[in-house]
Amino acid sequence: MKKRVKHILAGFCSVAAMMMATSGWAGSTLTVMTHDSFNVSKEVIALFEKENQVEVRFLKSGDAGAALVQAILSKNNPLADVFYGVDNTFYSRAIEGGIFQAYDSPMLAHIPANLRLDAENRLLPVDYGDVCLNYDKAWFQEKGIAPPTDLADLAKPEYAGLTVVQNPATSSPGLAFLLATIGRFGEDGYLDFWKKLRANNVLVTAGWEDAYFGHFTAASKGDRPIVVSYASSPPAAVFYSEKPLTEAPTGAVVTDGNAFRQIEFVGILEGTKELELAKKFVDFMLGKDLQEDIPLQMFVFPANDQAKLPEVFMKYATVADKPVTVDPAAIEEKRNVWIEAWTDTVLR
Amino acid sequence: MNGSTDERAGRLRPPKILHWALLVLPLLFLVLFYFYPLAKIVTLSFLPDGSWQPDQLRRIFHSPVFGRIIWFTTWQATLSTLLTLAVALPGAYVFARFTFPGKNLLQALTTVPFVLPTVVTAAAFRALLGNNGLVNSWLMTILDLTTPPIKLDQTVSFFLLAHVFYNYALVLRIVGGYWAGLDRSLSAAARMLGASPWQTFQRITFPLLLPAIGSAALLVFIFCFTSFGVVLILGGPSYATIEVEIYRQAVQLFNLPMAAVLSLIQIGINFLLMYFYARLDRKTKSGFYSDTAMGEAIQPGTGSQKLLVGSNVAFMLLLMVIPLLALVIRSFVGEDGLTLAFYNALFTSQAKSVFFVEPISAVKNSVGFGLAAMVLAVILGLLAATFIASGDSRQRSLWDALIMLPLATSAVTLGFGYIITLNRPPLNLRDSLALVPIAHALVAFPFVIRCILPSIRQIPHTLREAASLLGASPLVVWRKIDLPLITRAILVGAVFAFSISMGEFGASAFVTRPHTPTMPVAIFRFLGQPGEMNYGQAMAMSTILMLVTCSGFWLLGRLDSYRKGALH
Numbered sequence: 001m002k003k004r005v006k007h008i009l010a011g012f013c014s015v016a017a018m019m020m021a022t023s024g025w026a027g028s029t030l031t032v033m034t035h036d037s038f039n040v041s042k043e044v045i046a047l048f049e050k051e052n053q054v055e056v057r058f059l060k061s062g063d064a065g066a067a068l069v070q071a072i073l074s075k076n077n078p079l080a081d082v083f084y085g086v087d088n089t090f091y092s093r094a095i096e097g098g099i100f101q102a103y104d105s106p107m108l109a110h111i112p113a114n115l116r117l118d119a120e121n122r123l124l125p126v127d128y129g130d131v132c133l134n135y136d137k138a139w140f141q142e143k144g145i146a147p148p149t150d151l152a153d154l155a156k157p158e159y160a161g162l163t164v165v166q167n168p169a170t171s172s173p174g175l176a177f178l179l180a181t182i183g184r185f186g187e188d189g190y191l192d193f194w195k196k197l198r199a200n201n202v203l204v205t206a207g208w209e210d211a212y213f214g215h216f217t218a219a220s221k222g223d224r225p226i227v228v229s230y231a232s233s234p235p236a237a238v239f240y241s242e243k244p245l246t247e248a249p250t251g252a253v254v255t256d257g258n259a260f261r262q263i264e265f266v267g268i269l270e271g272t273k274e275l276e277l278a279k280k281f282v283d284f285m286l287g288k289d290l291q292e293d294i295p296l297q298m299f300v301f302p303a304n305d306q307a308k309l310p311e312v313f314m315k316y317a318t319v320a321d322k323p324v325t326v327d328p329a330a331i332e333e334k335r336n337v338w339i340e341a342w343t344d345t346v347l348r
Numbered sequence: 349m350n351g352s353t354d355e356r357a358g359r360l361r362p363p364k365i366l367h368w369a370l371l372v373l374p375l376l377f378l379v380l381f382y383f384y385p386l387a388k389i390v391t392l393s394f395l396p397d398g399s400w401q402p403d404q405l406r407r408i409f410h411s412p413v414f415g416r417i418i419w420f421t422t423w424q425a426t427l428s429t430l431l432t433l434a435v436a437l438p439g440a441y442v443f444a445r446f447t448f449p450g451k452n453l454l455q456a457l458t459t460v461p462f463v464l465p466t467v468v469t470a471a472a473f474r475a476l477l478g479n480n481g482l483v484n485s486w487l488m489t490i491l492d493l494t495t496p497p498i499k500l501d502q503t504v505s506f507f508l509l510a511h512v513f514y515n516y517a518l519v520l521r522i523v524g525g526y527w528a529g530l531d532r533s534l535s536a537a538a539r540m541l542g543a544s545p546w547q548t549f550q551r552i553t554f555p556l557l558l559p560a561i562g563s564a565a566l567l568v569f570i571f572c573f574t575s576f577g578v579v580l581i582l583g584g585p586s587y588a589t590i591e592v593e594i595y596r597q598a599v600q601l602f603n604l605p606m607a608a609v610l611s612l613i614q615i616g617i618n619f620l621l622m623y624f625y626a627r628l629d630r631k632t633k634s635g636f637y638s639d640t641a642m643g644e645a646i647q648p649g650t651g652s653q654k655l656l657v658g659s660n661v662a663f664m665l666l667l668m669v670i671p672l673l674a675l676v677i678r679s680f681v682g683e684d685g686l687t688l689a690f691y692n693a694l695f696t697s698q699a700k701s702v703f704f705v706e707p708i709s710a711v712k713n714s715v716g717f718g719l720a721a722m723v724l725a726v727i728l729g730l731l732a733a734t735f736i737a738s739g740d741s742r743q744r745s746l747w748d749a750l751i752m753l754p755l756a757t758s759a760v761t762l763g764f765g766y767i768i769t770l771n772r773p774p775l776n777l778r779d780s781l782a783l784v785p786i787a788h789a790l791v792a793f794p795f796v797i798r799c800i801l802p803s804i805r806q807i808p809h810t811l812r813e814a815a816s817l818l819g820a821s822p823l824v825v826w827r828k829i830d831l832p833l834i835t836r837a838i839l840v841g842a843v844f845a846f847s848i849s850m851g852e853f854g855a856s857a858f859v860t861r862p863h864t865p866t867m868p869v870a871i872f873r874f875l876g877q878p879g880e881m882n883y884g885q886a887m888a889m890s891t892i893l894m895l896v897t898c899s900g901f902w903l904l905g906r907l908d909s910y911r912k913g914a915l916h
Contacts, residue, residue: 031779033860037876041700058702059779061860065599066760070860073392073767079779079860093602167585169596203502206580209467209875213883214474214581220883223479233878240879242682242689250878297701299877336601347586 030277031057033071033080033269035064039297040290048284054277064172065090071269072097081272082281086123086265089175092332094123100267103279107286110304115263117328123265126285129300130231130320131176132259133163134250136218139225147251148226151184151258155196164203164215164224167347169339171207172262177228178342179331180260183324194345204346218250231259235316236299254320261323264300366822370735374728374751374793380775381786382754385765392768393608414593418613421589424504425573428511432568433561435512435663436519442660443520444527446653447645452909454661456901458668459517459843463851463897465868466577467875468890469510472671473582474501475678482674502584510578513667515571518844519564525840526560526802527553528645559629559802566625567798570618570756590614594758611761618756619749626748629801672894679887683880690884703873705865707889711896714850714866721788721849726842728789729796734826736797737804752794762787763858783859785849792845799841803834839908843901850897867893 038058045056061067064085071083075097086094094100100122108116108124115125133148140147145158154163166174181190203224205211213220216227218237234248241249253259266285268278284290291307294300301309301319309317443455461469476482477500484496491497500506530553538548576591588596590610598607648657682689694707705713736748754762766787770777777783807830815825852868865873867889874886 036872040702042702042704043700045702058863059860060863062763062858063599065602066763066858067860069599069602069764070767073764074771074778077771079767079771169600170580170585170592175600204585206585209872210470210581212878213875213886214467214470219878219880220471221475221478221480229878236878237880240877240881242687242880242884243684336603339600 028053028274028277029055029057030082030274030281031059031080032082032084032281033059033061033067034083035067035085036060036062037064037298038085041293041297044289044293047289048281052277052280056281068094068097071099075099075270078269078271080269081274081278082266083269084126084264084266084285086267087172088117088261088263088265088328089172089179089331089335091117091123091265091328094265094267096332099270101270101272103268103282105279105283105286107283107304110306111286112303112305115303117263118265123267124282124286125263125303126266127291127294127298127300127303128261128263130252130254130259130261130323131173131180131228132231132320133253134216134218134227134229134233135253136216136225137247137249137251139217148253149255150253151181151193154202154226155193155200157200159200159226161201161203162224163197163200163226164205164211164222165228166208166211167204167206168342171205173208173228173230175335175339176260176262178338179326180258180324182338183260183326184257191341191345194342198346202346230299231320232295232299232301232313232317234318235295235312238316239296239312248316252318254318254323256320256322257324259320259323261320261325262300263303367735367738370731370738371747374732374735377728377790377793378751378754381766381770381790382757382762385762385769386757388769389604389761389765390608390612393604396604414610417588417590417593418617420587421573421591421614422617424508424511424579424587424589425569425575428508428515428572429565429569431508432512432515432519433565435667436516437523437561438656439516439520439660439664440524440527442657443524444530445645446648446657448648448657448661452905453898453902454664454669455521455905456898457672458520458664459847459901460672460894460898461513461668462517462844462847463868463893464890465851465871466510466581468675468871468886469513469578469671470581471678471887472675473506473510473513475674476671502582502586504583504587507575507578507583507587510582511568511572511575513671514578515568516664516667518567518571519561521840521843522564522567522799522802523557523560525799525836527557529803529806529836530556559805562625562629563798563802566622567755567795569621570752573618574614574756574758576759591758595760598760598764607758607761611758615753615757619753622749622752622756623745626745629748675887675894676891679884679891682884690881690888693881694885694888703863703865705870707870707892710865710867710870710889711892713864714868714893715896715900717785717788717866718846718849720785721792722842722845724785724789725792725796725845725848726838728793729800729841729845730838732793733797733800733804734830737801748797751797754790755794760858762790766859779860779862781861781864784861784864787859788849788852789845792848795844795848796838796841799844800834800837803837804830807833836908839904843904846900847897850893867896 038060048054049056059080061070064087067083068086068090071079072093078099083100095118102120102122103124104121105124108121111125115128117123117125133151133154135147137147148154148159153159165177168175168178178190181193184190185193203215205215208229211227212229212233213222215222215224216229217223217225229252231252231254234250234252237250238245238248266282268275268282272278286304288304288307291302291304292310294302294307295310295313295317301313301317443451464472474481477498478484479496479499479501481498484498487493487497488495500509534556535548535552538552539545543551573589574591575589576595579587579589580592590613594607594610594614597603597610648654679690680686680688732751736744736751766778766783770783777786811829812825815829816822820828850867852866871886871889871893874882874889876882
């Protein structure tokens with residue numbers, strides 16, 4: 001019996017070894033650590049791999065927050081060469097963590113200044129998305145109510161019980177939306193707004209999936225026609241519709257001061273042994289090939305202003321002209337206080 | 349069994365050193381993949397720069413919030429456990445004693461919820477009981493109401509219901525399996541001596557069942573105590589378990605010291621519970637054993653038997669099968685009625701993405717991890733259970749509780765622990781695929797132990813002694829006596845180990861890994877972007893997950909019946 005056990009164990013070990021071996025490559029490997037929502041086309045990555053004779057290996061490490069914490073924890077012995085997916089709500093944590101090294105990529109010339117938060121270029125902007133209200137066009141048409149055009153609308157009596165938002169303590173768009181209200185109504189005013197929203201029967205869910213697919217009337221059988229999502233969600237709804245659509249089923253509210261711009265960054269990790277390759281990969285991420293791939297893979301906007309948008313974006317996507325801005329240092333410093341105050345106001 | 353027999357048995361049984369040898373592998377596994385990472389992450393959290401920083405912890409003693417969270421966690425776990433026991437014990441009886449058409453399939457179906465991601469379960473229940481769900485629209489039409497009469501979403505009832513949905517099978521299978529193996533001559537004797545069926549149950553059957561009920565209840569309690577997704581998604585944001593708060597503190601607020609304290613509190617509470625349970629469990633061990641073949645299950649004959657079987661089957665259909673069916677139907681229904689569009693898309697489109705995999709590879713990955721985790725968990729569980737069952741000392745209770753700890757440990761904390769420990773050769777595993785089945789096995793093997801222990805303890809020493817006296821080596825004794833008597837329990841344990849892995853339980857959710865899309869990973873990928881096709885494909889993938897799991901269990905069930913058939 002012991003022998004049999006040994007055999008099974010040996011078998012298991014060899015399976016494990018095989019699994020590890022298959023992830024290897026004869027040439028060099030560049031490891032990119034990222035969050036679970038990252039996506040890119042095969043052929044685009046193949047371009048980079050071919051040109052540089054390298055295999056790109058992606059390590060998915062949970063949601064954006066969890067991935068960053070893991071990168072910081074492994075600082076002394078980094079898991080990867082490049083990290084993609086720090087956003088501006090976690091920006092200061094990443095910088096203070098001291099895990100990124102500066103790189104003045106030549107591609108930065110094509111990135112608008114308002115997206116470049118780091119003067120030292122440790123974190124380079126890759127894409128952005130405006131977190132804002134989405135509404136179900138058909139629902140509002142049917143009820144004969146005007147869809148919202150402003151955050152303040154949500155507190156009006158005719159919008160009672162219509163809105164679903166995400167908990168900023170557990171969701172990244174939820175936090176972005178809380179920041180939108182802070183930017184819009186100020187640190188003195190945002191809690192008053194949320195008080196009114198609570199009185200108006202706002203629904204709070206833990207995450208985006210649950211809010212959008214569980215409660216939004218325009219997706220599955222929900223009961224709320226207004227949801228917090230992205231300005232690029234309407235083109236996604238068209239792109240992934242079951243039947244071809246000529247009009248987006250949902251609208252996004254991107255009027256001035258009503259959306260929060262989430263910017264996602266890439267950076268080279270301190271301690272990488274493949275610095276030259278890592279630099280090339282960062283250039284590649286900011287370059288046209290990958291930038292033009294971003295919209296349909298991740299449904300956010302490319303940071304490079306030379307990247308052409310796909311047709312479905314040109315037709316159905318909107319961009320906020322004047323998104324709300326909140327200083328990243330203030331976000332890191334006050335995140336806990338703001339979330340705690342929000343929790344006391346809305347949930348307790 | 350009194351002290352003197354135990355001592356005598358102790359002298360006759362193989363030397364102590366052999367018993368401790370049983371513990372070597374499980375202990376090594378635990379030290380490497382549990383205690384070491386856990387200790388290191390806790391130390392790092394408390395002493396980030398080698399110095400003790402108590403400031404960030406002060407809040408825990410000053411804020412009433414944490415007290416409330418700990419109380420709520422305990423309260424909901426207790427209630428969920430009692431509810432699950434109340435509805436599942438009659439079901440266990442029915443499964444132990446009766447045969448009926450479709451029994452095997454129903455048994456497989458009740459285990460399916462175990463592998464479903466919470467978001468999908470939420471969708472299933474909402475499709476039925478949500479504000480716009482079937483039942484509400486139906487009631488509104490019939491009763492001419494303007495608002496939905498059932499308001500379940502984001503209530504305590506919703507996640508209690510979900511906890512019952514998830515854990516029903518645990519009680520059903522652990523208690524049911526044990527019950528089927530109980531010697532029936534005792535209760536038959538009681539009945540002959542004039543005891544009423546209720547008296548027989550109360551005085552004879554229930555005490556005999558206690559070890560299995562205790563095992564199942566303990567598992568349900570710990571599962572609900574560490575509940576993450578169910579409470580987070582179904583209960584809504586007003587409710588938080590310790591596990592939810594640990595995630596919040598560690599990931600969202602990056603307050604690792606607070607996360608570490610909460611993890612230790614969670615471990616501490618569960619350790620005490622498991623320790624006292626282990627002590628109690630040792631005392632309740634019963635030596636009753638049937639040397640005839642296990643009792644046959646019979647077809648329900650009398651009216652009351654038919655009613656009992658019928659009502660339990662109806663309950664299982666209502667609780668388990670209908671919500672699952674709602675998902676299956678949703679995966680086939682598009683805007684204009686029936687469609688295969690979602691399945692077609694699943695197999696063809698999106699091939700552009702680096703992360704696209706054929707559904708078939710997702711199935712292969714899931715099943716591969718599942719089998720690896722199962723084999724590992726069963727081997728370790730069997731060794732550990734044999735060790736725990738074979739001693740008499742109080743120490744064994746301590747070991748028992750220690751080995752169970754991974755089940756009660758925060759997945760985030762352990763996942764982060766892996767990052768900072770398994771990072772150098774020879775154990776450079778932190779970003780390797782091997783860590784996935786290891787993380788699954790870590791949660792699964794305490795499960796296997798709980799499934800096996802009641803059955804091992806039920807085997808009287810006299811049998812083993814007799815065999816030893818006749819010259820059988822310890823190994824032969826184990827193979828000829830123990831193994832055949834615990835095969836059913838091992839099967840049950842294997843089923844759950846496999847499901848735990850298929851459902852991606854535990855720290856694997858927080859383990860960083862190269863792209864290997866298992867079925868749950870694929871489901872989450874679809875649910876991450878808006879659009880009808882994404883939702884439909886998520887439902888289609890969930891249906892495939894259910895199908896694969898269910899057919900696996902059904903096959904195992906057939907295997908079990910075949911084995912029983914071969915025994916007679």
